[in-house]
Amino acid sequence: QKEVEQDPGPLSVPEGAIVSLNCTYSNSAFQYFMWYRQYSRKGPELLMYTYSSGNKEDGRFTAQVDKSSKYISLFIRDSQPSDSATYLCAMSAYPNTDKLIFGTGTRLQVFP
Amino acid sequence: ETGVTQSPTHLIKTRGQQVTLRCSSQSGHNTVSWYQQALGQGPQFIFQYYREEENGRGNFPPRFSGLQFPNYSSELNVNALELDDSALYLCASSSGQGAYMNTEAFFGQGTRLTVV
Numbered sequence: 001q002k003e004v005e006q007d008p009g010p011l012s013v014p015e016g017a018i019v020s021l022n023c024t025y026s027n028s029a030f031q032y033f034m035w036y037r038q039y040s041r042k043g044p045e046l047l048m049y050t051y052s053s054g055n056k057e058d059g060r061f062t063a064q065v066d067k068s069s070k071y072i073s074l075f076i077r078d079s080q081p082s083d084s085a086t087y088l089c090a091m092s093a094y095p096n097t098d099k100l101i102f103g104t105g106t107r108l109q110v111f112p
Numbered sequence: 113e114t115g116v117t118q119s120p121t122h123l124i125k126t127r128g129q130q131v132t133l134r135c136s137s138q139s140g141h142n143t144v145s146w147y148q149q150a151l152g153q154g155p156q157f158i159f160q161y162y163r164e165e166e167n168g169r170g171n172f173p174p175r176f177s178g179l180q181f182p183n184y185s186s187e188l189n190v191n192a193l194e195l196d197d198s199a200l201y202l203c204a205s206s207s208g209q210g211a212y213m214n215t216e217a218f219f220g221q222g223t224r225l226t227v228v
Contacts (some may be wrong), residue, residue, distance in 0.1 A: 008152065036219075043116075043202055043219035044155070088154050096168050098145060098206050098217055102154030 006103025137205030
């Protein structure tokens with residue numbers, strides 16, 4: 001069993017839709033939770049970072065962490081065609097907080 | 113665009129050969145981590161260098177080795193290449209140990225290695 005599970009998709013939605021992306025994990029030591037966006041042939045770009053449980057909002061993006069359920073989510077409101085990319089969740093634990101454990105990534109396509 | 117640059121961008125090697133990939137970290141960053149991303153998969157942590165010392169290693173064999181230089185740039189070396197080594201190799205630079213305690217890690221665009 002992988003430490004981090006993520007549905008690979010693809011997920012196809014119309015422009016303006018609310019997108020929900022999710023990951024589950026098995027290691028209860030994870031405390032740092034990240035969402036990266038990766039465009040084709042590019043390196044991952046950090047979108048959101050959350051420490052421990054709770055919600056965090058940044059513009060159209062909201063990250064949620066539920067440590068009791070070992071479940072994290074990324075919501076994208078008013079999705080745009082430019083949001084079409086692969087979304088990777090990543091996690092880490094103290095003391096190696098920058099040793100990131102990634103999910104497989106979910107490919108998202110937003111069509112006009 | 114981040115300040116992390118990787119070279120070369122693409123590379124084709126033959127099974128059994130050796131390869132060296134290079135990464136220039138962002139200005140002010142002293143930590144470089146290397147990841148392997150196979151097609152359709154998330155990145156897998158290979159190892160990390162902090163101030164020229166290896167600081168953590170993932171589940172990769174010893175034929176994967178690295179170096180970090182005084183200017184904090186880094187090399188990833190892979191010996192005795194196998195077909196399964198074909199992947200996108202990513203480096204990420206950050207400031208200090210425990211990047212997410214201080215600042216985020218920035219990824220380069222990657223080197224796509226094909227082993228034939």
